[in-house]
Amino acid sequence: MPNLPTQARVVIIGGGVVGCSVAYHLTKLGWTDVVLLERKQLTSGTTWHAAGLIGQLRATANMTKLARYSAELYTGLELETGVATGFRQVGSVSVALTEERLEELYRNAAMARAFGVPVEELSPKDVKDRYEHLNIDGVSGGVWLPTDGQADPANIALALAKGARQRGAVVQERVSVSNIARNGSRVTAIDWQSEDGTQGHITCEAVVNCAGMWGHQVGRMAGVNVPLHACEHFYIVSEPIPGLTQLPVLRVPDECAYYKEDAGKIMLGAFEPVSKPWGMNGIPKDFEFDQLPEDFDHFEPILEMAVNRMPMLAEAGIHTFFNGPESFTPDDAYHLGLAPGTDNVWVATGFNSIGIQSAGGAGHALSLWMDSGEKPFDLGDVDIARMQPFQGNKTYLFERSKETLGLLYADHFPYRQKATARGIRRTPFHEHLKAQGAVFGELAGWERANWFADDGQERDYRYSWKRQNWFENAAREHKAVRENVGMYDMSSFGKLRIEGADAEHFLNRLSGANMSVPTGKIVYTQMLNTGGGIEADITVTRLSETAYLVVTPAATQLADETRLRRHLGTDRVTITDMTAAEGVLAVMGPNARSLLQKVSPNDFSNRANPFGTAQDIELGMGLARAHRVSYVGELGWEIYVGTDMAAHAFETLWEAGQDLGLKLCGMHMMDSCRIEKAFRHFGHDITPEDNVIDAGLGFAVDLTKPDFIGKAAVAARKDTGPKTRMVQFLLNDPEPLLYHNEPLLRDGEIVGYLSSGAYGHHLGAAVGMGYVPCQGETAAQLLASSYEIDVMGTRVPAQASLKPLYDPKAERTRA
Structure with a gap:
C-alpha cells in the first residue's frame, strides 16, 4: 500500500527520464514536498527502449546549451548517486550522400563553431578514417562531433530519481492519477489509485505533466492542450560481431538510418519518411515495457540500404527486431512550460525521440522557470504556448505524425513546409490569392501566401540551400513594393481587443511605450520581463477611450494573449481574440x-x-x-x-x-524587405533574453511613465550602455545566402552568430542581423572593426551598420 502525503508543493505525473529530471532539479533548487507518481514502473513507457544517443548540437543556441548541460549532468550523476549512467563520449559522425546534404552538414558545422561545440568537417576519406566499417560509395563528406556520446537511458532515469529521493522527493511507482481537480485557472488537487486498489487525494500547488506519450491524455484531464501522437519506431540489434570495438555514433540521414555500437553489437535504427502512427484509440492501460508487433515489410527498405552501407551487417544475424512507440509533436519540438489558460499546470513532454539527450537540460530549464516564475532564457522553440488549440485535434495529430518522425532525418532545407495536415486555417482572401497563383506556406495552422507563381510556372517549392525556384518571383514582388505598389495578406497576424475602464492603465503596466495617446494613434511597443528582455513585439492601436487593438505575430498570438491574461490583476479589462473576425x-x-x-x-x-x-x-x-x-x-x-x-x-x-501595375506579394517578400530596413523579427532577433536597449529599441520605451514591468532593468541598462548591440550586415559578395545562426567574426574572431538572414533584393546581396558584444565601446569603435560571416566554412566580408542600410531616416514610410 502506497504511503503518500495528502499535500504537496508539486505533483509530477510520469516516471520516465523527463519526470525524474524535473524532480531531480526541483529538489536541487531546494523544493520540498515533491511527489512523483508513475503508473507502472520507472522508465517503463518509452525511456527503457530509447537508443540513448547524446548529441550536443541542436538547431538553436539555447537548445544546444540545454543538450550540452544534459551531457555534463550525466557525466557527474554516477559520482553523486552511485548509479552508473553508461555515458561514453564516443563522438559522432554524420555523413552526406548528396551535395545538398553536405551543405546542410557544413552549415551545421559552422553553427557548431558559433555555439562553441567542437566540430570538424570531413572528406569522404576522413569519414572512412573515422568509421572504417562504412562503405563510402556515394559519400560526399561528413561532420565529426567529438563530444557526442551514448548512454544507458534507463539508468540515467534511475540515477535522477535516486538523486531526487536523496533530497527528499517521494517517488512512487504503480500509482496512477485518476483525476485532476481544477478551480478556474488553477489545479488544486489530484486523485490517485494504486494497482492494489488503494485510493488517495493530494492537494497541491502545481502539477507537471511528464507523461510522455500519455501526455495528451493527461493534458485533457487537467483541461489543457498537449498536442502529440505516438508513432512506431523501429530498430534492430545484430548478433555479436567478433572483434567489434567501441565506435562513434553514425548517422546516415539520406538513408534514414543511425548506427550505434553497444557491447560488440550494432544497433540500426530508422526514421523513415512515412511513419506509422500508433495508439489512435489511446495507449493501453496495461502498457509496461511493451513492444509492438514486428513489421518487417515496413523496415525492409531501410535494412537493404544499411546492409550495403555497413557490409558487416550482411554477415551478422539479427538478434533483436524491436518496434516500440515514441511520441511526436506537430513541429518536432518538445513541449515545455506553463500551459496556456492555467496558473500552475506545467508541461515537459513530447520529446520526439531525443528525450535522453534533452531530459537533463529540459528538467533544469523548467525547474528554474517554476522557481522564479520567469523563463531563465529564451525557450520559444519549445514553449507549450506556441501550440494552437486546434492542434490537439486527434485527426490532425494522426495525419501530421505520419510526417514528423521522418522529418528528423529529412533534409532540413530553409523554408521547408510541412506536407501533411494542411489547409485547416484559411484567411478570407485564400481563394482569391489561390486563383492568382499563390503558393502557400503554413504557420500556426494558417495557410499564408509565401510567393506567387507566374502563369505556367509550377506552384510548388523546389527546395535547396541555394537559390530556390521562387527566388526571382520574390525579387519581382520586392521590386514592386520598393518602386510601385504591392498588396499582401496579413490576416493571420494575431488581433487582440483590450477593452474596459482600465485598458489604458493595464497596457501601460504591461508594455514599455506610453499608451496614453489619442484615439486613432498606433504605438509600436514591447512587453518586457523584469530583466528588460522582450516577451512580445506588438503594435497597439487606440480604437476608443476604453478599447485598444493589439496586433501580434501569428506564431505568438496565443503566447501573447496568455501573457496578457496572466497579468490582468485587478484591472477591469476584457481580452477578446479578434484574429478571425x-x-x-x-x-x-x-x-x-x-x-x-x-x-x-x-x-x-x-x-x-x-x-x-x-x-x-x-x-x-x-x-x-x-x-x-x-x-x-x-x-x-x-x-x-x-x-x-x-x-x-x-x-x-x-x-x-x-x-x-499592382502586384500581389507574399511573406518571403515581406521578410526580405523588413531585413533591409533592419526591422527586428521576434523569436530570432529579439527574445526574452535580449534587453530592449541592446536590441536597439530603446526609442519604443518611455521611462518617464509610471512603473511598468521591466522599467528598472531598462533604466539600468540605459545608464550603463548596451552590453551588446544589434548590428545589420550586408555581404560584399552577392552570391552567398544567409538564413540564421551563421558565425559572426569581428577582426577574425567569432563573437556571435546571425539571429536572422534573408536576401536583400534592393541592396543586392544577402543581409543578416546579429548581436555584437560591445560593453564599454562607442558605436564608432564597434563599426571600426572588420566583419565577416562564416557561410558553410567560407568567411565572407560584410559591411556592418547600426542604422538601417535601406532608408535610414525612414523618409519613405513617412512620404
Whole structure:
C-alpha cells in the first residue's frame, strides 16, 4: 500500500527520464514536498527502449546549451548517486550522400563553431578514417562531433530519481492519477489509485505533466492542450560481431538510418519518411515495457540500404527486431512550460525521440522557470504556448505524425513546409490569392501566401540551400513594393481587443511605450520581463477611450494573449481574440496612396492620416479601417476589414490596381524587405533574453511613465550602455545566402552568430542581423572593426551598420 502525503508543493505525473529530471532539479533548487507518481514502473513507457544517443548540437543556441548541460549532468550523476549512467563520449559522425546534404552538414558545422561545440568537417576519406566499417560509395563528406556520446537511458532515469529521493522527493511507482481537480485557472488537487486498489487525494500547488506519450491524455484531464501522437519506431540489434570495438555514433540521414555500437553489437535504427502512427484509440492501460508487433515489410527498405552501407551487417544475424512507440509533436519540438489558460499546470513532454539527450537540460530549464516564475532564457522553440488549440485535434495529430518522425532525418532545407495536415486555417482572401497563383506556406495552422507563381510556372517549392525556384518571383514582388505598389495578406497576424475602464492603465503596466495617446494613434511597443528582455513585439492601436487593438505575430498570438491574461490583476479589462473576425490587406509602396484614393473618398494625406495613425474609411461599397504603418519600410497602409466584406475589399483593390501595375506579394517578400530596413523579427532577433536597449529599441520605451514591468532593468541598462548591440550586415559578395545562426567574426574572431538572414533584393546581396558584444565601446569603435560571416566554412566580408542600410531616416514610410 502506497504511503503518500495528502499535500504537496508539486505533483509530477510520469516516471520516465523527463519526470525524474524535473524532480531531480526541483529538489536541487531546494523544493520540498515533491511527489512523483508513475503508473507502472520507472522508465517503463518509452525511456527503457530509447537508443540513448547524446548529441550536443541542436538547431538553436539555447537548445544546444540545454543538450550540452544534459551531457555534463550525466557525466557527474554516477559520482553523486552511485548509479552508473553508461555515458561514453564516443563522438559522432554524420555523413552526406548528396551535395545538398553536405551543405546542410557544413552549415551545421559552422553553427557548431558559433555555439562553441567542437566540430570538424570531413572528406569522404576522413569519414572512412573515422568509421572504417562504412562503405563510402556515394559519400560526399561528413561532420565529426567529438563530444557526442551514448548512454544507458534507463539508468540515467534511475540515477535522477535516486538523486531526487536523496533530497527528499517521494517517488512512487504503480500509482496512477485518476483525476485532476481544477478551480478556474488553477489545479488544486489530484486523485490517485494504486494497482492494489488503494485510493488517495493530494492537494497541491502545481502539477507537471511528464507523461510522455500519455501526455495528451493527461493534458485533457487537467483541461489543457498537449498536442502529440505516438508513432512506431523501429530498430534492430545484430548478433555479436567478433572483434567489434567501441565506435562513434553514425548517422546516415539520406538513408534514414543511425548506427550505434553497444557491447560488440550494432544497433540500426530508422526514421523513415512515412511513419506509422500508433495508439489512435489511446495507449493501453496495461502498457509496461511493451513492444509492438514486428513489421518487417515496413523496415525492409531501410535494412537493404544499411546492409550495403555497413557490409558487416550482411554477415551478422539479427538478434533483436524491436518496434516500440515514441511520441511526436506537430513541429518536432518538445513541449515545455506553463500551459496556456492555467496558473500552475506545467508541461515537459513530447520529446520526439531525443528525450535522453534533452531530459537533463529540459528538467533544469523548467525547474528554474517554476522557481522564479520567469523563463531563465529564451525557450520559444519549445514553449507549450506556441501550440494552437486546434492542434490537439486527434485527426490532425494522426495525419501530421505520419510526417514528423521522418522529418528528423529529412533534409532540413530553409523554408521547408510541412506536407501533411494542411489547409485547416484559411484567411478570407485564400481563394482569391489561390486563383492568382499563390503558393502557400503554413504557420500556426494558417495557410499564408509565401510567393506567387507566374502563369505556367509550377506552384510548388523546389527546395535547396541555394537559390530556390521562387527566388526571382520574390525579387519581382520586392521590386514592386520598393518602386510601385504591392498588396499582401496579413490576416493571420494575431488581433487582440483590450477593452474596459482600465485598458489604458493595464497596457501601460504591461508594455514599455506610453499608451496614453489619442484615439486613432498606433504605438509600436514591447512587453518586457523584469530583466528588460522582450516577451512580445506588438503594435497597439487606440480604437476608443476604453478599447485598444493589439496586433501580434501569428506564431505568438496565443503566447501573447496568455501573457496578457496572466497579468490582468485587478484591472477591469476584457481580452477578446479578434484574429478571425477581420481580414487584413497590406497595401505598400510609393503608389499605395494613389491606389487607396481610387477606391475610397477618405483623405490619406500626411495632414489627415500621418504615419502611425488609423482611420475608419469607406472602401468600395463597404467599410474598413486603415492603419498607416509598415513592416516593409515603405509608404503604406494595413487595411482591416470585417470578414463579411473581405472579398469585396480584395476585388475592389485588385481591380483598381490594374492600371497602376499592382502586384500581389507574399511573406518571403515581406521578410526580405523588413531585413533591409533592419526591422527586428521576434523569436530570432529579439527574445526574452535580449534587453530592449541592446536590441536597439530603446526609442519604443518611455521611462518617464509610471512603473511598468521591466522599467528598472531598462533604466539600468540605459545608464550603463548596451552590453551588446544589434548590428545589420550586408555581404560584399552577392552570391552567398544567409538564413540564421551563421558565425559572426569581428577582426577574425567569432563573437556571435546571425539571429536572422534573408536576401536583400534592393541592396543586392544577402543581409543578416546579429548581436555584437560591445560593453564599454562607442558605436564608432564597434563599426571600426572588420566583419565577416562564416557561410558553410567560407568567411565572407560584410559591411556592418547600426542604422538601417535601406532608408535610414525612414523618409519613405513617412512620404
